[in-house]
Amino acid sequence: MGINRTVWSEHYSQGRGFRRLGGDEKKLIVEHAPAPEGGRALDVGCGTGEMSAYLASLGYEVDAVDAVDAALARARTDHPETAVRWLCLDIERDDPAPLDNGLYDPVVFRLSVAFLHDRTRVLHTLGRRLREGGTVLVITPLAAHASAEKRHIALNEKEITALTCGWTSVQHIAVGDLAALVLRGPCADTVATERSVPATGYAVAGALAVVTNEHGRVLLGWSRRGMWELPGGKIEGAEPLDEAAVRELVEETGLQATGANVVTILTNAAQGVPRVTAVxxxxxxxxxxxxxEPEKFTRWEWHDPHGLGCLGPVFTPSTQALNSVWPGVIPGLPPVHSYPVAVDRPPVPGEPAxxxxxxxxxxQTVINRGWASSExxxxxxxxxxxxxxxxxxxxxxxxxxxxxAVITRRDETGTAISAVSAAWLQADMIEHLQLKPGAIVFEAGSGGYNAELIAHVTGPEGRVR
Incomplete structure (x- = not known):
């Protein structure tokens, strides 16, 4: 549902909070996240700080984050002697710079995860900040025990299944009327997954929409079949491929497309049925x-492209479509025939802060070291x-x-076979070319970044091939 800072500010300013931290929850922390020497903990959506103060009492160095200043003001007032670093941060949308680069032993979400829209992405992102052996601990109300007016603060079993996909180890523990999820190993492999295909004498033709938002993240839905899927579906009659994807997008997600390009056609056979998919x-x-369409999808979330290899079950055509846009992001896919369509691929704007x-x-690092002397x-x-x-x-x-250099591809032995060269090297090479605005440049063997740097230097009248 997302965080509305105005609503939450009023909530905390009026002296309201959440249920008190119970003995069963404290026992859960001690059992599944005991404080090691020098341990660090992250409390996400800390509210008035009760969980943060308890973690500190166990010996943790604690970072406590909340998106609302009023909550942190209450936390500081309620726990004035507690050595906690209180940080105003929307963990879903803000630049995580205030967290620095340190690793954590536990990352705790107490009664807060239901308020995140892209909760799967957030949990995986923070899971990568765990020390070896660390734990993400989610404590949440269950929809089965929540009244209708409190359903929005609880998770049902399908939502929990989606949330816990892509983790190496998942423990689901009952804590009174709450559920505790103990998650370890945030990068279990994505698994290309099929669904039953009805017998037919014809091929199945469909279109899948690859959509990114203002942060450059791609949209996937958790389907009732228990897997992540791109928006899309079967083509109706003689419907154009791009129009089919646009129609399916609005029918399934409510989003209206303002531009669409067919980038490739994929062909394979699932369970003996020929399948043609337009990406x-x-x-x-x-x-x-x-x-x-809640009868088809439980929820939609935005995912980072670099996290697509760690999602658990993903519908096979969706994995292959994603791989055609971002080659190599999902390793080990089943074979598919791809027929790229010769059209321009306009850049899609958007990136996180x-x-x-x-x-x-x-x-600035490259400039300070003298590798980029020209403006x-x-x-x-x-x-x-x-x-x-x-x-x-x-x-x-x-x-x-x-x-x-950034390694982008390795072979089966782990040897690097593709990379983006170090930025200082590319800057130095371009400086030695002494390019002028309007220059025409042939660039061989580029993964794209160096060509884009050259295009920027040569300006709108230049050409790079």
């Missing part, structure tokens, strides 16, 4: 995301989104200070 890149959207910050830091090259480093050319890597790796 359609949606280049713009309007409207509000809703679950328009974290990417902007990391890119500026990378550019056009400096501007290119600050502007071109390097992470889009390394979708397999998280943002921190994609903008690794400009000092290292």
């Amino acid at each position: 359609v890149r949606i280049t713009g959207i309007t409207g509000a995301l809703i679950t328009a 974290e990417a902007v910050r990391l890119r500026q830091a990378m550019a 056009p090259v400096r501007s290119a480093l600050r502007t071109v989104p390097r992470h889009r050319f390394a979708p397999e890597a998280n943002l921190a790796a994609a903008y690794d200070g400009g000092d290292r």
